[in-house]
Amino acid sequence: MMSGFREGDDSAELVHRMDTGRWQDESFPREGWRFSTFKDMGAEDARCEMCQHARVRFAHVLVHATVPDVILVGLKCAEALQKDDYCGPEKREREYRDDLRIKNDWPKREWKTSRIGNPFINARGYNLSIWKKGPGFGVTIRKENRFDGEYVRNDPRMYGTIEEAKLGALDRLLDARAESRKQKQGRTIV
Known part of the structure; x- marks a missing residue:
């Protein structure tokens, strides 16, 4: 009997299995993992390094105090390895995908002109x-x-052209979103 999670559609390639890979290694830690960053694998050709079964496009890069190397895992294995932060992995991946969508759509955005003649969006x-x-x-x-x-x-930087400034504006938008997320994380709900 397979013990696992389903992610997305019903494709067997997307199933995170707990009866394969490092889940079977009793010496490999299952707690104490912390999120480091994301790695865009470019396509769903990579496999989750924990279950070694599920295909992963956006890998959660996790670090552990007693493991010298990082591991790249899919969403469900990230949730299982970060039990104390169960909702965090899904939220972080959603935010990462949203930021990626913003970057990809940015060149297509139409800028307007303010009453005083400045481009804005x-x-x-x-x-x-x-x-x-x-x-x-x-x-x-x-x-x-x-x-x-x-x-x-x-922005303390000055840009040589309006096009460079528009790319700088994208960086400032992503910075502002990251700052807002950190502020929200810092708040405690009583």
Whole structure:
């Protein structure tokens, strides 16, 4: 009898199995794993290094104090190895996929022109604007529809062209989203 999880569709290739791979090695730790980062494997050709069965596109890179190498695992094995953070792996993967979607769609986005002639765009709850300063261009990001100064970040870099500034604006948007996530993680619910 196979003990496992299902991920996504019913394809047998996506099943994380707990009766294969490192799950069978009693000496391999099953607790104490911490998330490090994601690795985009480019396609679902890679296998989960824990169950060594499920195909993985976005690998959760996990670290452990007693294991010298990182392991790249799929979502369900990440959840099983991080029992104290069970909801975290799914949320992090969803956020990672969303950021990847933003990056891929960014060149297709249409920028508008403000009343004072600056290019701007509203994206994911933020207003990003480009302004001319001397020989270059700067980027400012603020929370959309909030002009009280509560959240305003001016990119310290100057860009040579508007196109470079638009790419810099993408970086600032991703930074702002990461900062917002960290702030939410820091809050405790009582």
